[in-house]
Amino acid sequence: MSDPAKPDNLISVFVDGEEVRVRPGTNMIEAATLAGKEIPHYCYHSKLSVVGNCRMCLVEMGMPAVDPTTRQPVMDAASGKQKVNWMPRPTIACATNATPGLQIKTSSPMVKECREGVMEFLLVNHPLDCPICDQAGECRLQEFATDYGRGYSRFVEEKNVKPKRTKLGPRVMLDDERCILCSRCIRFCQEIAKDDVLGFISRGSYSTLTCFPGKELANNYSLNTVDICPVGALTSSDFRFKMRVWFLKETNSICTESSVGVNTIVSSREGTIYRITPRRNDDVNDTWMSDSGRDLFKQVAAENRLDKYALDGAPVTADQAVAEAATLLKAGKVAIVGSGRSSVEEQFLLKKLAQAVGNPPVYLVSRVQPGDGLLVSADRNPNVRGALVTGLINELPEQQLAKLAAAIESGAVKTILSVDEDLTLAGLTTDQLKKVQVIYLGTHHNSTSQIAKVELPVLTVFERTGTFINQQFRVQKFHQAVPGPAGVLNTLSVLGKLLALNGQNVTATPQGVWPLLAAEVPALAGMAFDTLPDTGKLINASTWEHLPYCEGKTLKYEPKKPAATAQ
């Protein structure tokens, strides 16, 4: 039904008389959003099936008048425009798709009355316990009651009593009295998590959300139900009663759990992170993330956090430690173990450092575990693609550093620079490590840091800024959410200082490194850190497409067959 005069295949719909061009099949809620109008809704979620049960999105709908016999438009003599046939009854916007000439009234008296009615109904059996509810501040019930409600109650009967403080699973708590029965959580479990464990029991106003007998909501995506719950019915056991959401500072970040590169929001207050929630990116993670990814911030305040510079175990200043590292690197017989968890900028400077100290062999440690086909891929390093793109490595990393072990045994390597890798987990024995001098840049204590000659504490992903390249070869930015331990430098600064001691001066910030990246890495030409969109940018990956990557299919990723097996 597209208009041939307008080749973009869009159709015109009219929201409160204002024309907006949308794709055919766009529903009224999305069409109104494009026109800058809000149609309030509870049960509708753009990534889930449409059920139309909350009735909050009722609007008035009209179609251009057509003569039923001649099929000709019926014109209005006064205005010269085609007449509109308004439907006598309100229509739900979520289940009505745009057709050419569709008319929507989002704030007529009838629509306002419908919303007031639905708001009143939703609140009559709601406990109104906002002062003790975790959802307060980000609660659709609060927001729409303020925006579209009557502001007073006519309800004098006793409210329904339903179960409270129900443990649905290890991470999700349910308060049935707050539940508005929108069924978003049920649909999420069925359609996205494929773990159909939630359902309603009882009828009518006594309907109650519950888990099937003998089951629990324990899948690794269970906390998404908390995110999409429009009210305070589902809450996170971890975040519950910890912090009022309006105090939280939100920082855009990227999940480092795997090479999917889930877009996240890190919520913190006064240097403490309280939770991680997914950030919508329709090309990467839609609006979801794994539960395991949400726990990663706990590494920030972990007991074994490395926060002191040390030389042979004795505390020194940062500059002393860096100077000692530089001396060791200059002495020759060096090997470098980079990391797929470093940012693109860090990997690039590490490569520059390698070049400055005579191109020693560079290794990377791979982390491969089974993927879940959704948002956790098999490659548990978030940025192996970055190491390839920056040229730090040319082949895919291996899990065991057998070649490095052999080089140690043969005496070819006397110094190892390890960037946040526990070498004892990568196939090197403690005895082997004792034969060499280890410079360890890391965030946490481990077996390698204990043996290390030089310990250089660095910052976690939540405490620094940079970019990762995910499995799709999408460059994505993450930002510093919290400051990190006092006096601890980030990896980029440490590498910058080491480069400076080798006679190269770079501005060791993402903004400072990106001009170099754009100039020296063809795939990143023309890009800059500040102009990189929050949803990331795909780069030309043709150089690296032939490599046999370990990832299988995930939500938005289809593995390309390596060239060797495709033939």
Add this chain to the structure above:
Amino acid sequence: MPITEHRVILKYADQPGYTNTIDCYLQHGGYEALKKAVAMKPEEVGKEVEVSGLRGRGGAGFPAGMKWKFLDRKSGKPIYLICNADESEPGTFKDRQIMHKDPHQLIEGMMITAWAIQAKLAIIYIREEMPFAAKILKRAIEEARAKNFLGNNILGTTYSCEIIVHRGAAAYICGEETGLIESLEGKRPYPRIKPPYFPAALGLYMCPTIVNNVETLCHVKHIITMGGAEYAKTGVPNNTGTRIWCVSGHVQRPGYYEFECGKITLGQMIYDVCGGLHPGRALKAIIPGGSSAKVLRADERFKGKLRDGTEYNWSVNDIPLDFDSPAACGTMSGSGGIMVMDDSVDIVEVLANLNAFYAHESCGQCTPCREGSLWMKKISSRMTSGHARPEDADLLKNVADQIAGRTICAFGEACAWPTQSFLAKFKDEFVAKADNKPRKELRLI
């Protein structure tokens, strides 16, 4: 003047000696219509039903022939026929009689319909509270299968179709056709949103499906026997055929009575057929089409113009019993359940009772009906327990107004119409409840 029934569906049902076995049915000309139908082309059968003007007997009165025409035959998916035997509208008890006393008539009607729409499978969805009917139907199906009226290669044709009896789990909402389909699929009977889930296109298992009421399907048999045009001569134009009316309440002879549509008035039904009210009582109100229909007040008059232009000025007793006339009076013939109330009833009690039913049966899927039905119940039962407030009458009416027309299925209207009509017609009695009564201290919560 005594009025005699015009029985078609229940012609033999109550005759002495008539049993629900296949032998008895065959002796009375049974399955001849099916033989006639399978000799016709399926579309010819559909055409006869269309010509007959048969309207659905389940409640909405939608033309059955038109419903069949909506069927999506191009999808290539199997077509299903469902017999809606979830008769649970308060005041309605006609389908039960058919299934108990003449099950083969239903089976024959279903097989003719199945042939007409070329259904792959036919299902009788029967309400849980009718265990005997389910048992009778199952036995009747076995009998019919033994005689090759259903099953493989029916009556020597290449067409095969089975009938399955599926018992519900006692929920009024399963009478709503999409709720019924969800229930058949093994889910909660949440009615589906329409569009897009019209059963004729996306019904059972997302396949084209026809859902017809028990009585409607029985009429199909008689349409084939008589021929559509001949059938259309019974009743009145646009309201063809006979209909079984279920009369309950304060009449001398409550029961089920079959008449031609439009050939008898409400007054005749109450006074001539059912023997009138109990001695010394006066008529107060009538609910003419099952509990969801809007109530009629005994002293109301209805003026207007019919479709053919004739003007009418009816009292309640003058309303012809068909589909269109009750609709012209602002109510509906619905499922044919006529509930008569004399002046002994407390109208607020009646509404409280109805509201309790709807609050209990609301499926809980969409907000207005889920919360509104229980709220209305709570208000009306409070009013009957001596705690009415003067403002309750308006509040009750307004709550109902917030439900009707805003829900996924017709249950919204079904639960709002009684309250709306009771308040519109008997408001003084609701207001009177609040007068001079000790009142519980109420505060807003």
